[in-house]
Amino acid sequence: MITIETAPIAGQKAGTSGLRRKTRDFMEPRFLENYIQSILNAIGGAKGKTFVIGGDGRYFNADAIQTILRMAAAQGADAAIVGQNGLLSTPAASHLIRLNKTDGGFILSASHNPGGIDEDFGLKFNMPNGGPATEAVTNEIFAQTQNLTSYQTMESPAVDLATRGQTSLGDMAITIVDPVADYAALMQDLFDFDAIRSLFEGGFRMAFDAMHAITGPYATTILEDTLAAPKGTVRNGIPLPDFGGGHPDPNPIWAKELMQTMMADDAPDFGAASDGDGDRNMIVGRGAYVTPSDSLAVIAAHAHRAPGYAKGLAGVARSMPTSAAVDRVAAAKGMGCFETPTGWKFFGTLLDAGKVNLCGEESAGTGSDHVREKDGLWAVLMWLNIIASTGQSVADLMTDHWQTYGRNYYSRHDYEAVDSAIANTLMDDLRAKLPTLPGQTVAGLTVSGADEFAYDDPVDGSHTSGQGIRVMFDAGARVVLRLSGTGTQGATIRVYLERLEEDPGKLHQDAETALADVINAANQIAEIADRTGRAAPDVKT
Numbered sequence: 001m002i003t004i005e006t007a008p009i010a011g012q013k014a015g016t017s018g019l020r021r022k023t024r025d026f027m028e029p030r031f032l033e034n035y036i037q038s039i040l041n042a043i044g045g046a047k048g049k050t051f052v053i054g055g056d057g058r059y060f061n062a063d064a065i066q067t068i069l070r071m072a073a074a075q076g077a078d079a080a081i082v083g084q085n086g087l088l089s090t091p092a093a094s095h096l097i098r099l100n101k102t103d104g105g106f107i108l109s110a111s112h113n114p115g116g117i118d119e120d121f122g123l124k125f126n127m128p129n130g131g132p133a134t135e136a137v138t139n140e141i142f143a144q145t146q147n148l149t150s151y152q153t154m155e156s157p158a159v160d161l162a163t164r165g166q167t168s169l170g171d172m173a174i175t176i177v178d179p180v181a182d183y184a185a186l187m188q189d190l191f192d193f194d195a196i197r198s199l200f201e202g203g204f205r206m207a208f209d210a211m212h213a214i215t216g217p218y219a220t221t222i223l224e225d226t227l228a229a230p231k232g233t234v235r236n237g238i239p240l241p242d243f244g245g246g247h248p249d250p251n252p253i254w255a256k257e258l259m260q261t262m263m264a265d266d267a268p269d270f271g272a273a274s275d276g277d278g279d280r281n282m283i284v285g286r287g288a289y290v291t292p293s294d295s296l297a298v299i300a301a302h303a304h305r306a307p308g309y310a311k312g313l314a315g316v317a318r319s320m321p322t323s324a325a326v327d328r329v330a331a332a333k334g335m336g337c338f339e340t341p342t343g344w345k346f347f348g349t350l351l352d353a354g355k356v357n358l359c360g361e362e363s364a365g366t367g368s369d370h371v372r373e374k375d376g377l378w379a380v381l382m383w384l385n386i387i388a389s390t391g392q393s394v395a396d397l398m399t400d401h402w403q404t405y406g407r408n409y410y411s412r413h414d415y416e417a418v419d420s421a422i423a424n425t426l427m428d429d430l431r432a433k434l435p436t437l438p439g440q441t442v443a444g445l446t447v448s449g450a451d452e453f454a455y456d457d458p459v460d461g462s463h464t465s466g467q468g469i470r471v472m473f474d475a476g477a478r479v480v481l482r483l484s485g486t487g488t489q490g491a492t493i494r495v496y497l498e499r500l501e502e503d504p505g506k507l508h509q510d511a512e513t514a515l516a517d518v519i520n521a522a523n524q525i526a527e528i529a530d531r532t533g534r535a536a537p538d539v540k541t
Contacts, residue, residue, distance in 0.1 A: 001074040001152050006030050012038070012145040014138050016343045016484070018124020020110045023060050026121045030151075032064055036071050036106075037151035038144035039125045042137055043104065047076035052096045052126075054088025054179065055108025056214040056277040057239040058115030062086045064123065066158050068106050073172035074154040080172060083179035086161050087239065089214045089278030091367070091375035092183040094130035098371065099182060104128050109214075109277035112249035112364075116242035131348035131372030135464060138345075180221045187222060190308030190370060191381045195388040200228045204387075205268035208380070209258040212236045212244035215274035218377055227384075248275050250282035250364055250376070251541040252289060263287055270387065270394060274376035279344075280364040281376035283383055285394020291511075291541075293323035293410050296360030298401050299382055300329040303358060305389040306382060308370070315356040317347050320453050320468055321480045321496040322362040325408040332405065341455050341467040342482070344374055349459035362412060362496065364541075399507070406502040408476075409514040413537035414484075415493040415528065423483055423491035426531045430469055430481065433525070437471060443520035445473040453480075471525060476500030479522040493532070495522055512540070 012019060012035055019035055026032050040046050053068055055061040065086045072080060081096055088096070090107055097105045110122035125133045125141070133141065159169055160176075167174045200206075206229055210216035216237035223229040235258075236244060247254040250273035262271040267286040274281055283290040290298070300316050303309040315336030316326050330337035336355055340346040344367075347359040351369045360366040365374030366382075383394075390397065437450040449472040454465040468482035477499040484492035497518045501507060512519070523529055 001154055003150050003152050004033070005150050006034055006148055008146050008148055009034050013142045014124065017111065017132050017345070018107070018122050020113065020120055020122035023115075023117050023119060023121040026060060026064065026123075032067055032123070033071065033151045033153065034145060034148055035123060036068055038141050038148055039106075040071070040075060041144045042140040043125070045075060046072050049077050049103035050079040050081070050100070051077060052081045052088070052093050052100070052102050052105030054083035054086060054093050056089070057085070057087050057241065058109065058121065058243070058276065059117050059119070059241040060121050061108050061241070062161060064108050064121075065161065067153070069159055069169055069172075069174065070156060071151065071153045073169040074152045077172050080174045082161060082174060082176050084162065084164050084176050087179045087214060087217070089179070089183070089218060091279055091371050091373045091378065092179055092218070094126060094371035094373040095183055095186055096177070097126060097128065097130040102128065107277070111277050112247075112275040112280055114243065114247050115276065119242065126372075127348075129348060129352055129372050131351075132343070132345040134345055134348070135462065180218050183218060184222050184226065186370060187378065187381055188226075190378070191306050191385045192388065193227060196381070196384045197227050199384065199388045200230070204270070205230075206233050206270045206272070207258060207261050207268045208234045208271070209250070209255050209273040210234055210237045211246055211248040211250065211255065211273060211275065212238060212240040213248040213274065213276045213278070214239050215278040215377055218278065219274070222377065222381070243276065250275050250280050251539075253539050253541065255282055259284065259289070270384070272380040272383070274380070275364070278376050279374040281366060281379040282364060283379070283394070288395040288398060290394060290398060291323070291410050292360065292362050292364045292366065293325050293408065294398065294401070295379065295383075296322065296358070296366055297325035297329050297405065298386070298397060299366065299379070300326050300335075300358055301333075301401060302386045302390070303382070306385045309357065309368070313357045314354060315350070317350050317356045317359045319343070319346075319361040320470070321482065321494070322360060323408040323410040323498050324500070325405065325410075326360065328405045338458070341453070341464050344372075346455065346457070346464070348372055349457055353459045355459070362410070402507040403504060406500055407507045409499045409501055409509070409511050411497045411511050411515055412541050413495040413497065413519075414539040414541070415495070415532055415534050416538040417490035418493055418532050420491045422531055423493050426493065426526060426528070427469065427481065427483060430526050434469070437525065442524050443517045445477060445517055445521050448472050448474050471522075473518070473521070477518050479518060479525070481522070481526055493528070495526075495528065495537070497522060
């Protein structure tokens with residue numbers, strides 16, 4: 001072990017899920033080492049512990065893993081489990097942590113953010129339950145970054161990450177594992193692979209866009225090699241350090257080619273995509289895009305069709321900005337329903353306590369208690385299982401769902417890379433308005449309530465405040481505004497828009513048209529255009 005003197009580096013505060021900065025920032029001397037040491041200090045050191053390590057293959061992934069291995073070995077870790085070539089999807093890493101009962105894991109990813117030397121990189125620590133570090137641990141990591149004076153590492157040749165099997169670094173044992181095998185076995189336990197295979201053998205056509213990100217090898221193994229989907233079903237299936245120059249965010253904007261395929265006259269029956277680290281998903285049928293909020297609700301209504309969930313769900317949870325569509329399913333089926341802050345870490349206690357089996361976020365994240373992360377490919381397989389069981393198309397499933405539960409029209413408008421001072425002032429001024437809003441009529445809508453969301457965890461009693469501003473209107477409409485914690489420059493203002501429609505004759509409108517008055521009300525109340533100088537959002541999803 002060698003000790004290197006260092007000093008705190010400003011700005012090493014984790015966002016919604018780990019620390020994300022420009023790749024070149026992580027490549028600066030001491031930046032990565034400081035953050036790794038702060039994580040190790042915050043969890044009581046590495047001595048005697050076993051860690052899972054892997055990432056989405058973006059630029060600098062393998063180099064960062066070598067640094068983690070050297071520092072863990074120098075500080076007395078017993079063992080490390082590493083994905084071959086440094087690759088592990090985030091849900092697969094969570095599964096390996098749980099399967100091997102390790103002391104946690106280091107996941108290298110900036111999720112859906114672009115990759116490359118001039119783009120984004122990220123690192124987060126996951127707990128022994130497989131889930132993201134809790135608020136308490138995240139706060140301790142940040143405190144450590146502010147007081148760090150040294151870090152410990154060792155000088156050694158690079159570990160061979162390409163060859164599966166056993167190796168070592170100092171006294172630390174290292175196992176290089178197939179990144180797909182254990183995850184694929186878990187999926188086979190949860191879903192009716194025979195029924196899905198029969199679907200493909202019967203001529204069912206699918207297009208899966210892996211976006212040159214980590215899910216490519218997982219989707220190819222499971223969909224094409226195991227479930228008999230035709231070769232070529234998985235597109236852009238080879239992970240690349242810069243995601244092929246694309247933006248690995250599975251939404252209609254960045255998965256444009258897939259959307260064009262699915263809206264064509266000769267479209268496949270089913271389309272899907274996943275993101276940089278494999279934890280997000282997009283679901284689309286022939287001519288029918290499914291919002292993440294609706295996808296969560298449909299899964300809640302039909303999860304019992306998959307063998308792993310045949311007994312039904314104990315409960316469901318959603319992040320606060322996610323639409324209330326799943327709430328209506330839960331109420332109808334007598335299930336528990338929880339509303340949490342944004343960030344998968346807030347679902348962890350509910351999952352561990354058995355209060356919920358299904359969780360989802362409007363930002364294209366859906367998952368269950370099989371791991372402690374959202375899981376893109378899991379959601380895709382669940383939809384395939386539902387389609388195989390019901391014999392219905394995506395469009396028919398959505399129509400039936402809305403007729404049964406009503407439709408929560410929903411859209412998210414993102415104003416990206418807004419000057420941080422402007423964004424914070426907008427939020428501060430809106431916060432000051434909250435007590436005066438109830439009773440006002442704006443854009444024809446009457447405000448029924450306004451607050452800033454806070455959460456008391458029903459399991460561990462922890463309190464989390466400042467989680468987004470909510471403005472509720474009569475007739476089941478609302479606006480939510482919050483600043484995103486996933487960007488790397490400036491601030492992203494996210495505006496979430498929702499309206500409940502129960503009239504059977506109004507269930508098939510364009511969402512932006514159905515939400516027009518809610519959009520106008522949001523702009524007037526928050527003065528978005530005036531404050532930002534933006535006539536329209538950068539992205540609508």
